[in-house]
Amino acid sequence: MKRPILxxxxxxxxxxxxxxxxxxxxxxxxxxxxxxxMYDAPGIGLAAPQIGVLDRLIVMDCVxxxxxxxxxxxxxxxxxxxxxxxxxxxxxxxxxxxEEYAEVKRPxxxxxxxxxxxxxxxxxxxxxxxxxxxxHEIDHLNGKLFIDYLGPMKRQMITRRMQxxxxxxxxxxx
Ligand SMILES: [Zn+2]
Numbered sequence: 001m002k003r004p005i006l007x008x009x010x011x012x013x014x015x016x017x018x019x020x021x022x023x024x025x026x027x028x029x030x031x032x033x034x035x036x037x038m039y040d041a042p043g044i045g046l047a048a049p050q051i052g053v054l055d056r057l058i059v060m061d062c063v064x065x066x067x068x069x070x071x072x073x074x075x076x077x078x079x080x081x082x083x084x085x086x087x088x089x090x091x092x093x094x095x096x097x098x099e100e101y102a103e104v105k106r107p108x109x110x111x112x113x114x115x116x117x118x119x120x121x122x123x124x125x126x127x128x129x130x131x132x133x134x135x136h137e138i139d140h141l142n143g144k145l146f147i148d149y150l151g152p153m154k155r156q157m158i159t160r161r162m163q164x165x166x167x168x169x170x171x172x173x174x
Contacts, residue, residue: 002037003051007169008096008162014143017054020076023119027057031074031117034059043095045133047140050096058137062129075114078138081123083107090132092146098165100158104149106135 006012020027030053038046038059045060061072088108093101109127112134116122126134136146147155 001033002040003033005037005041005046005050005095006052007098007166008094008145008147009159010096012049012052012054013096013140013145015049015054016143017049017056017141019056020115023076023115023117027055027076028117030055031057031059031076035061035072035074038095041095044129045137046095047137049140049143056141058134058141060130060133060137062133074117075112075134075137076116078112078114078134078141080110080135080138081113082111084109084127088128088132090129092132092136094136094146097145097147097158097162100147100161102146102150102154102158104132104136104146106132110135112138 030048034046034048034051034057037051044062045058048055048057056077058075058078059073061070063069063071084107086108087105089103089105091101092104108131109125110131111123111125113121113123139145147158
């Protein structure tokens, strides 16, 4: 089932999410809903707080080519255990900040540990777009958005545009 995506600014996007205990069918359904919501958007990553659930859960799939096999990843309690010294700059966007893009500098590669959909612990090194995406999504679990890496002027400008967008959406629904 598709879930509505929260748009910045929203207090739920600024919260530090709680670690998850044992996996349940309910959590697996939540992960599947998040993947469906992400693919539909379309996006390459989604974090639980973006649909208003304050759990440490992210999903992503950075496979882009139409002829390539999708690689949906579900990560419960994802954690960055090592980061490269080499940095990389990517133009980032966010499903909670639609139509806004900005360059963000992050480590070029990261080792991530997480619990997968079957409850198994996984560790993998990500680089390139995958590394940027997983860092962006884990930031969401700590209440951090990509615009928090920008200067205050730029951040305020984007936030004001989002406030306007939300007013227009509210009006359209009324
Ligand atoms: Zn995002």
